[in-house]
Amino acid sequence: MTRNFTTDKSMTTSEPSRRSVLRAVMYTAAAVPFGLPLAACATGGGGGEDEQSASPGGTVDAKNPFGMAENTTIDAVIFDGGYGVDYVEFAGTVLAGLHDGSSVKVSPSTQIATELQPRFVGGNPPDLVDNSGAQSIGFNTILDQLEDLTDVIDAPNVEGTTIRDTLYEGVLEPGTYGDKFAALNYVLTVYGVWYSGTLFEKNGWQPPTTWEEAKALGAEAKKADKYLFLWGTEAATYYQTLAIESAIKEGGDEVRLALENLKPDCWSHDALQATFSIMKEIVDAGYFKPGGSGTQFTAAQAQWSNKQEALLYPSGSWIENEMKDQTADDFQMKGVPSFSVTANAAMPATALHLTAGEPFIVPSQAKSVAGGKELLRVMLSKEAATNFSKTKLAPTIVKDIVPEDGFGSTALVSQTEMLSGAGSDIFTFNFVNTYGMNQEQLPIWNSFLDGKKSVADLTKELQAITDRIANDDTIEKIEVS
Amino acid sequence: MTAIPGAGQVLPTDEGAPAGPGRGPRRGRRAGGWSFDTVSFFVVFLGLPLALFLVFVIWPFAQAAFYALTNWSGFTTEFDVVGLANFTTLLQDPRFTNAVGNSVMFGLFIPFITIVIALTFAILITVGGSGRGQVRGVRGSGFYRVVSLFPYVIPAIAVGIMWRLILDPSNGLVNGILTGLGLERFQSFAWLGNVGTAMPVTMFVVVWGFVGFYMLLFIAAIKGVPSEIYEAARIDGAGRWRTSWSITLPLIRDNVQTAYIYLGIIALDLFVYVQALNPQGGPDNSTLVMSQQLFRTAFTEGKFGYASAMGVAMAVVTLVFAALVFTVNRLAGGRSERGRA
Numbered sequence: 001m002t003r004n005f006t007t008d009k010s011m012t013t014s015e016p017s018r019r020s021v022l023r024a025v026m027y028t029a030a031a032v033p034f035g036l037p038l039a040a041c042a043t044g045g046g047g048g049e050d051e052q053s054a055s056p057g058g059t060v061d062a063k064n065p066f067g068m069a070e071n072t073t074i075d076a077v078i079f080d081g082g083y084g085v086d087y088v089e090f091a092g093t094v095l096a097g098l099h100d101g102s103s104v105k106v107s108p109s110t111q112i113a114t115e116l117q118p119r120f121v122g123g124n125p126p127d128l129v130d131n132s133g134a135q136s137i138g139f140n141t142i143l144d145q146l147e148d149l150t151d152v153i154d155a156p157n158v159e160g161t162t163i164r165d166t167l168y169e170g171v172l173e174p175g176t177y178g179d180k181f182a183a184l185n186y187v188l189t190v191y192g193v194w195y196s197g198t199l200f201e202k203n204g205w206q207p208p209t210t211w212e213e214a215k216a217l218g219a220e221a222k223k224a225d226k227y228l229f230l231w232g233t234e235a236a237t238y239y240q241t242l243a244i245e246s247a248i249k250e251g252g253d254e255v256r257l258a259l260e261n262l263k264p265d266c267w268s269h270d271a272l273q274a275t276f277s278i279m280k281e282i283v284d285a286g287y288f289k290p291g292g293s294g295t296q297f298t299a300a301q302a303q304w305s306n307k308q309e310a311l312l313y314p315s316g317s318w319i320e321n322e323m324k325d326q327t328a329d330d331f332q333m334k335g336v337p338s339f340s341v342t343a344n345a346a347m348p349a350t351a352l353h354l355t356a357g358e359p360f361i362v363p364s365q366a367k368s369v370a371g372g373k374e375l376l377r378v379m380l381s382k383e384a385a386t387n388f389s390k391t392k393l394a395p396t397i398v399k400d401i402v403p404e405d406g407f408g409s410t411a412l413v414s415q416t417e418m419l420s421g422a423g424s425d426i427f428t429f430n431f432v433n434t435y436g437m438n439q440e441q442l443p444i445w446n447s448f449l450d451g452k453k454s455v456a457d458l459t460k461e462l463q464a465i466t467d468r469i470a471n472d473d474t475i476e477k478i479e480v481s
Numbered sequence: 482m483t484a485i486p487g488a489g490q491v492l493p494t495d496e497g498a499p500a501g502p503g504r505g506p507r508r509g510r511r512a513g514g515w516s517f518d519t520v521s522f523f524v525v526f527l528g529l530p531l532a533l534f535l536v537f538v539i540w541p542f543a544q545a546a547f548y549a550l551t552n553w554s555g556f557t558t559e560f561d562v563v564g565l566a567n568f569t570t571l572l573q574d575p576r577f578t579n580a581v582g583n584s585v586m587f588g589l590f591i592p593f594i595t596i597v598i599a600l601t602f603a604i605l606i607t608v609g610g611s612g613r614g615q616v617r618g619v620r621g622s623g624f625y626r627v628v629s630l631f632p633y634v635i636p637a638i639a640v641g642i643m644w645r646l647i648l649d650p651s652n653g654l655v656n657g658i659l660t661g662l663g664l665e666r667f668q669s670f671a672w673l674g675n676v677g678t679a680m681p682v683t684m685f686v687v688v689w690g691f692v693g694f695y696m697l698l699f700i701a702a703i704k705g706v707p708s709e710i711y712e713a714a715r716i717d718g719a720g721r722w723r724t725s726w727s728i729t730l731p732l733i734r735d736n737v738q739t740a741y742i743y744l745g746i747i748a749l750d751l752f753v754y755v756q757a758l759n760p761q762g763g764p765d766n767s768t769l770v771m772s773q774q775l776f777r778t779a780f781t782e783g784k785f786g787y788a789s790a791m792g793v794a795m796a797v798v799t800l801v802f803a804a805l806v807f808t809v810n811r812l813a814g815g816r817s818e819r820g821r822a
Contacts, residue, residue: 113780113781114780117555117556120557121558137780138781138782140783141555141783142783233761289651290650290668290670291669291670291671293671293764294648294670294673295649295650295651295671296645296646296649299652439781442761443761443762443766444765446761446764447676447764447765452676474552474784
């Protein structure tokens with residue numbers, strides 16, 4: 001055994017003793033990290049080409065627009081996050097009812113990238129994937145291995161209406177990369193600032209619509225021995241999202257496009273700088289609950305939703321479902337659109353950051369591409385969408401599903417109100433996710449919210465990340481317009 | 482190797498029985514090492530482990546080293562060989578060099594602190610007791626021995642999560658006690674969220690987890706030292722410090738070296754701990770380590786080729802560390818095989 005380790009010069013002169021064996025063992029152990037990136041390896045496995053032509057099989061008609069073969073078992077890997085996987089199982093049951101003999105096998109996963117990486121390489125990816133969560137696969141890495149889902153949108157839904165006509169406006173954009181509609185984002189996500197209706201009513205507070213009002217409310221909160229905001233270390237960038245929203249409202253598309261297309265000095269735009277400055281004032285005034293940079297984010301969120309130590313929390317609309325078990329009784333969660341910076345902003349105060357989340361993808365090499373698409377079609381049916389909104393208290397991208405009473409959820413009612421208030425003044429941005437910047441931005445925002453960074457530092461460091469990606473030719477850029 | 486003559490020795494008895502039906506003598510001398518016994522011995526004890534080693538250790542290493550020369554994204558079957566480009570990028574990548582710096586800090590401090598503490602405890606428990614009568618440990622040493630192993634029994638990820646809760650700024654035990662003692666400045670103090678404290682606290686958690694195990698290792702080593710030596714030293718008037726420094730430490734030198742290297746490897750990896758305590762890399766990336774950056778590059782950025790290059794770099798750092806420990810030990814006089822008897 002020791003002969004393998006010829007790097008050690010002394011080895012040639014000495015007999016293999018206990019000592020040298022021990023040393024050899026150590027070298028072996030020292031080499032352990034070598035194996036790390038190879039948790040799943042071997043590119044040689046894939047015989048993808050011949051599988052691609054897997055039999056389309058079934059007949060194509062209005063009931064089966066993609067020609068799914070009979071007796072198909074659809075293989076779906078679903079991110080098991082805030083929304084669970086039961087809504088896909090529900091759609092699976094509906095699908096089984098529509099197509100005798102076919103069924104859906106739903107596998108939950110929280111580690112999409114690590115779990116599916118070998119399957120993509122091996123050429124046998126699942127038929128449908130919910131590529132979501134912290135461990136999702138970066139879209140620029142797998143884009144050319146995905147089906148264009150335009151035909152799903154143009155197909156009739158289970159009730160017979162063309163699916164495109166049943167969807168909210170702008171919800172296809174988050175899944176469109178260049179000219180390819182590669183991901184169908186199922187859940188409608190309304191970004192805003194959330195608060196307790198009961199608490200505000202009791203104290204006679206008004207939810208702020210501008211940053212100045214927010215600052216004034218911070219002073220009120222201080223009097224009530226509360227904080228205005230709080231944050232958790234993994235979610236510090238929620239405040240980045242809020243800042244970008246305010247800046248886009250202030251400066252319009254100009255700000256959005258500069259950020260999306262990784263332009264030089266995009267973070268130095270006046271609108272962003274104005275937002276950062278007033279945020280800094282709020283941080284310096286002590287209106288942020290200290291210690292956020294060391295607090296796990298759901299624990300921090302519970303300090304807002306359960307202990308009510310802070311008044312406001314900026315987040316997407318998943319927050320209600322995420323904190324369901326840790327929300328004070330009679331909290332009456334409500335939301336307002338992100339704050340404006342000045343009165344003469346480019347967009348009205350009601351303008352809304354609206355996007356769709358939970359990107360569902362159909363890999364081209366999947367055994368049953370038609371099956372994956374068919375399951376998506378069923379998920380977009382009225383029955384499945386209603387089931388989702390009712391059980392998850394969140395809207396899907398399918399319109400006219402949520403009733404007046406929001407299934408008893410004030411947050412859901414408030415989302416519907418924000419949506420109708422915004423009308424066509426909706427916007428979204430993707431660059432953070434597209435280029436996987438969040439991880440790098442988190443420490444910067446943690447320090448900023450801690451009061452340890454100036455606006456100049458913040459701007460410089462965020463710009464450095466943008467510049468690094470912009471100048472890295474190995475990263476494929478996606479032009480946004 | 483020594484097993485071959487051993488296995489052969491069984492055969493001559495057969496050979497010495499000339500009345501045998503020819504089976505014995507024929508196999509005896511000529512086949513020598515090739516009897517069924519020998520062959521099966523080779524297959525089971527050499528062939529199988531070697532095959533497993535080649536397939537599951539050497540082959541992945543070779544693959545990693547190869548992928549380090551490519552631009553493989555990790556999700557396709559196609560890639561180009563880009564030569565050493567990944568390594569040149571690596572040297573200029575501030576994120577990676579920062580991670581290397583952090584890993585080196587962990588690699589310097591964690592083994593040292595752990596070993597000093599573990600050794601101190603081990604000495605106290607085995608030979609640090611009363612100066613009269615038989616050589617023995619402090620009172621209640623059996624109890625301490627068991628208790629100190631508890632942290633090691635807990636899985637690393639649980640240790641990380643537990644300490645994260647203990648160190649929670651608002652509801653954690655640590656700040657609860659400190660503010661309870663009247664230290665108001667620790668109200669909502671983020672131990673893991675301040676550049677000054679995040680790394681020391683992370684080190685503390687790791688040390689806490691490993692001290693017990695290495696203490697046990699040293700106890701076993703010290704038990705192997707004949708107690709006459711201690712008794713003789715004591716008769717000569719050596720105190721506890723003197724015995725520890727001049728007798729215990731030199732006699733268990735090899736164990737300390739082994740422990741140092743294992744701890745170094747743990748400290749240079751550390752993935753589980755940092756991922757549990759500060760998954761986003763800590764304040765200003767002050768606790769971001771190589772393995773974390775590697776994982777991020779591979780799975781969130783989809784650059785497996787580049788990540789493999791990081792893996793190779795990590796292995797190099799680890800080997801350099803091991804070489805350093807050997808060198809230091811040798812320079813300090815560890816070459817001679819004293820105390821082996």
